[in-house]
Amino acid sequence: MSEIASNGGSAWTPDQPMVSIKDVHKSFGDLEVLKGISMDIMKGECICIIGPSGSGKSTLIRCVNALNDIQKGSILVEGLEVNDPALDKLELRKKVGMVFQQYNLFPHKTAIENIMMAPIHVLKQDEKEVEELARELVKKVRLEGKENSYPGELSGGQQQRVAIARSLAMTPDVMLFDEVTSALDPETVKEVLTTIQELAEEGMTCILVTHEMGFAREVANHIYFTDRGVIVEHGEPATFFDDAKDPRTKEFLSQIL
Amino acid sequence: MEFADYFLELYENTGWNFVFLYEQYEYDRVLEGMWVSIKLIVASLIFSLVVGFIGAWAQGVNSKFVRNAIAGYIQLFRNTPPFVQILFFYFVLGNLVPTYDAGGYQEGYIDSFGWAVISLGFFAGSFNVEIFRSGIEAVPESTREAAEALGYTRLMSYIHVIFPLAFRVCLPSLNNNLVNLLKTTTLAYGIAVPEMMYTANQIWSDNVNVSEMMIFLFLFYVGLVAILVYGMHKWERKMKIPGYG
Numbered sequence: 260m261s262e263i264a265s266n267g268g269s270a271w272t273p274d275q276p277m278v279s280i281k282d283v284h285k286s287f288g289d290l291e292v293l294k295g296i297s298m299d300i301m302k303g304e305c306i307c308i309i310g311p312s313g314s315g316k317s318t319l320i321r322c323v324n325a326l327n328d329i330q331k332g333s334i335l336v337e338g339l340e341v342n343d344p345a346l347d348k349l350e351l352r353k354k355v356g357m358v359f360q361q362y363n364l365f366p367h368k369t370a371i372e373n374i375m376m377a378p379i380h381v382l383k384q385d386e387k388e389v390e391e392l393a394r395e396l397v398k399k400v401r402l403e404g405k406e407n408s409y410p411g412e413l414s415g416g417q418q419q420r421v422a423i424a425r426s427l428a429m430t431p432d433v434m435l436f437d438e439v440t441s442a443l444d445p446e447t448v449k450e451v452l453t454t455i456q457e458l459a460e461e462g463m464t465c466i467l468v469t470h471e472m473g474f475a476r477e478v479a480n481h482i483y484f485t486d487r488g489v490i491v492e493h494g495e496p497a498t499f500f501d502d503a504k505d506p507r508t509k510e511f512l513s514q515i516l
Numbered sequence: 517m518e519f520a521d522y523f524l525e526l527y528e529n530t531g532w533n534f535v536f537l538y539e540q541y542e543y544d545r546v547l548e549g550m551w552v553s554i555k556l557i558v559a560s561l562i563f564s565l566v567v568g569f570i571g572a573w574a575q576g577v578n579s580k581f582v583r584n585a586i587a588g589y590i591q592l593f594r595n596t597p598p599f600v601q602i603l604f605f606y607f608v609l610g611n612l613v614p615t616y617d618a619g620g621y622q623e624g625y626i627d628s629f630g631w632a633v634i635s636l637g638f639f640a641g642s643f644n645v646e647i648f649r650s651g652i653e654a655v656p657e658s659t660r661e662a663a664e665a666l667g668y669t670r671l672m673s674y675i676h677v678i679f680p681l682a683f684r685v686c687l688p689s690l691n692n693n694l695v696n697l698l699k700t701t702t703l704a705y706g707i708a709v710p711e712m713m714y715t716a717n718q719i720w721s722d723n724v725n726v727s728e729m730m731i732f733l734f735l736f737y738v739g740l741v742a743i744l745v746y747g748m749h750k751w752e753r754k755m756k757i758p759g760y761g
Contacts, residue, residue, distance in 0.1 A: 326661055352667035363662035366760040367680050377666035380676055411759020422662075429666060 271338030277302045277464050278323060278433055283332035285318055292318045294488035295332070300433075300466060305459040307467045307475035310485035311511060316468040319485070320435045323466065324355040337432060349381070356431030360438040362418040364410040370421045371397065371406040374428045382429070389428070396424035400454050416447025420454055427458075434458065436467040472516060476500055484508050533725040534732070542719055549715025550736065556632060556701050556711050557740070561694055563637030568644025572682075573674050575649055586645065593642035598635070599703045605635035606707040632704035640697035647689045651682030684755055691748045695741055702737075712736055 271277075276299035285293040292315045300306055308316045321327045323334055325341050325348055334341040336354055364373050374393040378384045397406055400420035410418050419439055426434065436455060440448045452474050459465050459478050469475055475482055476496045483493040484505075492505045500516075503509050520538035527533045536542035574586050593601065610631055615622040626634070655678050663673035683690075702713040716729040 324665055326665060349667045349669075352665060355665075357665040359658060359662060359665075361658055363656075363658045365659065365662070365677050365681075367684070367757050376676065377668070380672055381667040409758045409760065411757060413759075425666070 271335075273302050275338070276300055276335075277304075277337055278466065279333075279335040280319075280323070281333045281335075283319070283322060283329050283334060285315070285322060285327060285329045292488055293322070293329070296485070296488070296490055297332075298483060298490065298493070300464060302432075302464055303462045304480045305463075305465040305467070305478055306481045306483065307469050307479040308483045308485060309469060309472070309475060309511075310491075313487075314485045315488045316485050317437050320357075320437055320466055320468055323433075323435055324357050325351055326357075353382070353429060354432045355435060356426035356429055356433070357435040358419070358422050358426055358437065358439045360441050362410070362415070362422045362442075364418055364422055364425070366410050369407045369409055370402060370413065373410070373421055374425045377425065378428050393424070393428060396427055399427075399457075400424045401450070414447055415443045416450045419443065419447075419451045423451075423454055423458075433464045433466065436465065436469070438468050438470065440469070440471055470515070472500070472512075484511065486511070532728060533723055534728050535723045535725060536719060536732075542723070545715055545719060546712075546732075549710060549712040552629070552710050552715075553701065553712040553736075554740075556629065556636075556704060556709065557698050559633045560636040560640065560697060560701060563633055564640035564644050564694075564697060567637055567641025568648050569679065571641065571645035572648035572652055572679075573671070575645065576652070576670070576674075589638075590642045590645055593639055594646075598639045598700050599706055601639055602632060602635045602703050602706055606631040628704070628707045628709045631707060632701070632709045636697060636701060636704070639700065640693055643693045643696075644690065647686045647693060648679075648682060650689070651684075651686030652678055654685045655681045684752075684757070687748070687752050687755075691745065691752075694748070695744060698741055698744055699737060 278298075278300040280296055280298045283293050283296045284291065296315070296319055298306070308319065310316050318327055322329050323336065323341065325346065329342050332342065336351060339351055339354065340346065341351060364370075365376065368376060371390070371393050374396055375386070375389045378389045378392070379386055394406070397403060400423055402417060402420055402424070405413060405417060405421075410421065413421065422439075423434075439455070440451050443451060448471070452471060455465065455467070456474070456478050467475070467479070479496055481493060482496055482499040484491050484499070484503075484507075486507050492499070492503060492508045499508075500512065503512055523534045523537040527535075527538070536546040571586050571589070574582050577583065606628060610624055610626065613624045613626050615624050617623075659681070660673060660678060663677045668677070701711065704711050705713040705717065708714060713733065716733050720726045720729045
């Protein structure tokens with residue numbers, strides 16, 4: 260299967276998992292951060308990865324768009340093998356959008372320029388068309404009137420929504436959210452979560468690393484709990500939150516709920 | 517010609533001989549010298565910025581050979597006197613360049629002006645590489661990652677994201693280096709580039725008015741540096757990002 264897949268993305272069909280993670284191992288030096296993680300995410304699914312800090316959640320999703328490499332295992336994104344030395348990274352990044360904890364906007368560009376940059380520079384799309392799309396995205400993340408503001412002039416929540424729009428402008432098939440509300444003031448968390456929830460409801464495939472349990476419960480199709488580099492337990496939100504089996508999960512949930 | 521008369525009288529009465537202010541021939545010489553200086557400054561400035569831009573990028577490439585080459589270049593040019601560099605370029609490298617018949621004598625395809633621009637550009641460029649690097653290191657890794665995640669290649673993110681941010685950070689130290697370069701262009705005198713310093717020397721040889729020419733040189737370079745610094749500050753203000761830094 261992986262042999263066929265690594266020969267090109269055409270092998271993928273929508274009845275297969277959009278993202279398929281199999282036995283992924285990742286070490287930083289001597290420290291093994293991921294010790295054999297496997298999960299499948301179907302098209303249109305929204306999954307949340309939760310767990311204590313240092314459990315490897317962020318590392319895992321960073322591996323999905325090749326910001327980190329892996330030592331062992333396989334990650335297929337629409338049939339594209341991420342762990343292939345000959346991987347066409349641009350091809351992967353067209354499929355996978357990513358939003359970071361610290362927004363990471365380009366501070367020297369206005370909100371709308373941030374959104375427009377990558378489609379123009381990377382995809383070489385027509386500037387007029389990109390601008391049209393960018394204005395739609397601004398509306399979608401409810402930032403009308405802020406188009407010409409610089410990131411430094413926006414609140415954290417607003418910056419994060421620009422970052423989401425910037426990622427969406429590349430029309431990805433999967434969105435990765437790496438603790439996107441962790442750096443935000445409590446009152447702006449909701450506006451960002453609402454944006455993500457709307458995306459998920461529209462059918463965008465989403466992988467979130469999050470500490471927002473209420474959000475995970477409401478929006479996710481599936482929850483994965485990781486601790487020390489392994490998936491301890493996973494399940495649908497209702498069963499996961501109310502009927503956790505593993506003592507480590509129980510302990511974690513008791514501490515944060 | 518009241519202005520000229522004044523300086524002629526000044527000379528006759530006091531001995532202060534600002535000959536280029538009352539004699540057309542010397543006046544033209546000074547203008548020409550100033551013009552060559554300005555051309556030399558602008559050309560070496562631009563060349564040094566290009567060297568800095570490319571060098572700072574090449575410092576981060578995967579190829580160890582390229583990185584070492586850049587490191588070697590910086591060491592070589594930072595650790596030798598610019599005057600020695602100019603002479604080396606002109607007399608050593610200049611000998612290796614093919615010549616053509618310029619009506620009875622052989623002339624190199626790169627003249628002394630060209631060699632001055634090249635050597636001064638590489639000299640200031642070696643500092644610019646390090647200055648740009650300091651700016652690049654000030655750009656957070658996370659910004660680089662964001663560009664990478666959007667599909668930018670290393671070169672594209674350098675051009676569109678990293679360098680524009682790094683440039684703003686390092687403008688103050690870049691100012692210093694460019695001011696230094698401006699002043700260092702007087703060394704082109706050593707290979708007979710007819711810039712202002714060289715011209716002043718010719719004029720004082722003909723008129724024995726060293727003090728006067730020295731005063732003029734001082735004022736000329738003070739003025740040029742003032743203009744450069746004014747322009748750079750204006751640029752710095754214009755590039756300031758609202759709500760950043």
